[in-house]
Amino acid sequence: MEILSVQNLNKHYPKLDLKNVSFNLEQGYIMGFIGRNGAGKTTTIKSIMRLVHPDSGMVTVLGKDFAAEEFSCKQQIGLVLGQVSYYPTKKISVIADVTRRFYPEWDTNAFVSYLKRFDLDPDKTVKELSDGMRVKFALALALSHNARLLILDEPTSGLDPVSRDDLLELFQELIENSERSILFSTQITSDLEKCADFITYIKKGEIIASTSKDDLVNSYKIVKGTRVQLTETLLPRLIGCKKNDFGFTALMRTDDLPTVDGLEVAPADLESIMIHIEKE
Amino acid sequence: MKALLFKEIKLAMHPTTYLFMVIGAMLMIPSYPYYVAFVYTCLGIFFIFLSARENKDIFFTASLPVRKSDVVKSRIITVAIVELLQLAIGIPFAIIGIRINPNAAGNMVGIEANMAFFGLVLIMYALFNAIFLPLFYKTAVNVGIPLVFAGIAVTMYVVAVELAVQMIPFFKTHLDTTAPAMAKYQFPILIAGMLIFALALWLTFRKSAANFEKVDL
Structure with a gap:
């Protein structure tokens, strides 16, 4: 009820x-x-x-x-x-x-x-x-x-x-x-x-x-990649992208994952979801 | 409503308010501007609001199953009880004061503590309530500004009626005296005071509750 x-x-x-x-x-x-x-x-x-x-x-x-x-x-x-x-x-x-x-x-x-x-x-x-x-x-x-x-x-x-x-x-x-x-x-x-x-x-x-x-938690994943992988087509699908000298870390909808290749994918937790979403 | 009044007395009431309630004893002072004794109660009421605010009374009360207008009603009833009790406590002191006054001419610096005086004090309370309470409930936070405005109004009122009683010969002879023969002129003022006090209290409640309803806590 x-x-x-x-x-x-x-x-x-x-x-x-x-x-x-x-x-x-x-x-x-x-x-x-x-x-x-x-x-x-x-x-x-x-x-x-x-x-x-x-x-x-x-x-x-x-x-x-x-x-x-x-x-x-x-x-x-x-x-x-x-x-x-x-x-x-x-x-x-x-x-x-x-x-x-x-x-x-x-x-x-x-x-x-x-x-x-x-x-x-x-x-x-x-x-x-x-x-x-x-x-x-x-x-x-x-x-x-x-x-x-x-x-x-x-x-x-x-x-x-x-x-x-x-x-x-x-x-x-x-x-x-x-x-x-x-x-x-x-x-x-x-x-x-x-x-x-x-x-x-x-x-x-x-x-x-x-x-x-x-x-x-399951509807998002943390993705990591190199600077080279950070293309114009990928960028709109990333949520709260953080760039550093080696590459980037961002949040991505699990639904969007099949559209990309070669990124390091890790499960997201609430904290990372919140941090990346608030960065947008 | 009973539960809310219990809360007012048990939690919101400030200790000095009780002290000010017995300050009617000042009516025994041989020569004194007797209004002062009752102005203290206005201060006592201010302390209730001040300490309730500092103790976050609003948030305690807001978590209870009560209507906002009942919150205002219980506080206004508390205020009226304080004022009326103080007046009632003042009566025996006024009677004793008259008996023991060493001056043959009575009170040398203001009106005698007679029936007319009590009626005029009730009107003073009505004025204080009508200004202080609706102004407070506009914000439910600010207590200083309402006190300033109500204080100015009360001061002007007291000065005006005291001057009128002293300067206007008819008032001086009929109102500023404890002679039993003059009681029939003073009694209507007491009754008028009671009616004005009651009517003003009701209007004050209506206005305060309407103001408080609009406040976002």
Whole structure:
């Protein structure tokens, strides 16, 4: 079942235009949302949540029109914008006591057990938590009101590799029973290699790919060749061509491969795909 | 709405706001421009907005399942509660102040703390709210500019009514006194103050909510 569907979101800003942003997320999967800084990731997430007003477009959550049924849609969503930095001097227990009153489905037992699991002390204040712990606290809040869709804006940025890995494992565990889905934005491609099922890639406000991770990775190859091989006919098929003294390295669509001969071909990973595409 | 009000009190309320609420005790000072005591509350309200902004209250609230207009409504109700509570707390101090004032002529530097005065303070709050809140909700970020404009308006209002009471003979004899015989002239001003406060609050909410709706967070 489709848990989130975004259709043709448009939003005009002086420095950025979201153009026909569309993608779908099925229940039980993790979708990574990648793009450079300023590509429109946060704006897209805020438009989905109606924190900014899209000029046009439609968002549905579990089949419900978000604009028409904002309240019930928001009950299903756990939103974490960046690291939790609100009310840094308040205790976890106080923030939870405030939050629970907004959700009829709040489960206090679940919250207590998540705190225990994540090693969170309810008497600590937000500022006493490390960045990784803050994300976990936000997740504990979201999971305790039984959110089906977790939307996380750069939850792993600023975390050390161990905490990041820990968090990514947790993401996978959370979707195990196929009830929840996670949409998380990041610029760290290795996060996605580890845990994303689907990838939506945004560049300058436009979605240039929204597909399974394997399909995305398989649809490109890294090619290397000498200066002599870099002909006028080859050049238009290369993506983000980098030249050096010995030759060139570029990305190429797998479909275009049969048309060329004699190049060194290697599988592409997300990072190289992103670097070459952004170079265009 | 109950949950939002709970959030306001538990998280957004600034400690000094509570302190300013009991500053109505200044009504016991024998001779004093009593409006000053209530101007402090305007500052207390400013602190709520300032500390909420610094604590990223908007982003906390935005992640909750609430309508934007309810976010504004809960804050405005909080503001009104603070203002009305401060006035209510001021009443016993005003009564004590009149009893213990050593000057036979009463307050030497301004209007007496009587019913008319409380009505005029309510109008002062109405003015502050009507300027500060809609201006703030135009950006939901800037608190300084709204305070400057609201502060200027409140100052001009206080100077104008204080001058009117002191200079116009009828007002001086009928409003600047605690004589029980004059209460019947002062009571209508209190009622007018209440009505203006309530009406202005409703209009302030409408305008603020409309402004906030347009803001991209």
